[in-house]
Amino acid sequence: VASDTRQRLIRTTGRLLRRQGYGAMGLSQVISEAGAPKGSLYFHFPGGKEELAAAAVDRFADRTTATIADWLREEGSAADAVVRMFDFYIEHLPATGFAEGCAVATVALDAAASHDVLAQATERAFGRWTGLLAEALEAEGRRPDEARNLATLAIAAVEGAIVMAKGQRSAEPLAGTRDALRAILA
């Protein structure tokens, strides 16, 4: 079915973006890894690589937003939800040979400055994640500006610790950052 191909193209793109960023990702690689027919990419994404990558960033952002919301609800505190974000990557990065980080971060670093459609997608993603956490921190009694800054720190710390873990091929930076942040958010 046509829409299966579309979803497969988006999923494959998401995985490639997490591993190698936007610049190094080739469309022939996407088509071959997705097992998609040659003509299907421009049929589903007339805007080509940029439109496809923006769809993959949006999908990653949607799923992550839903996960953060789940964890906030399940854990009952912003601190514990943030700890769970770190614990997820403490498992996931070693399991993928320290290859598979955040699809929004790679695109933000290597492509957002030069591609408007991608910058809009990465901006939406960071805005939603920070907004969710800030709301939770405010509900826990923090002042709005303090909640906003702490939420921004928490998202930045997760993203930066993923960068360090990939660069050091070790989960240690994630664990250290988590432990420092847990005390701060509690």
Next chain:
Amino acid sequence: VASDTRQRLIRTTGRLLRRQGYGAMGLSQVISEAGAPKGSLYFHFPGGKEELAAAAVDRFADRTTATIADWLREEGSAADAVVRMFDFYIEHLPATGFAEGCAVATVALDAAASHDVLAQATERAFGRWTGLLAEALEAEGRRPDEARNLATLAIAAVEGAIVMAKGQRSAEPLAGTRDALRAILA
């Protein structure tokens, strides 16, 4: 002079890594932007793109390490030196159209998992920066493990806030993260 060409190749590579990462960087782009003779790249870097990028990451790491050491000495506190790291990027990112971030982070995200020589370079860089800050925090009276975790958080926060600033084309995430962190480190 041959060594001028070598330095020019490394400098150009550093700038390109900060802007677009490792995967998207082409050697012909490096040679043309460095104004270097065609044969000079493999003469100076027999290991090609990977060796050249590792040299650029090392140079970026050396200069940043020296800068952090200067700021620690000039400011007299780890908190104020970290604030100065944020303030640097709060100026630098908008001045470069949100293109020029950290050369170590882009390589860590898009290439360290698959290139051993690059992973060694990014590991050295993060290890040195974290070590310097941890030492300063310990000298201020923190317990060694607390100093280590806070230093890791601070470096992760800078790296992650750069990612967010590039993704949002705004210095706001850097300012918010800085303000949250200043209170924590003080």
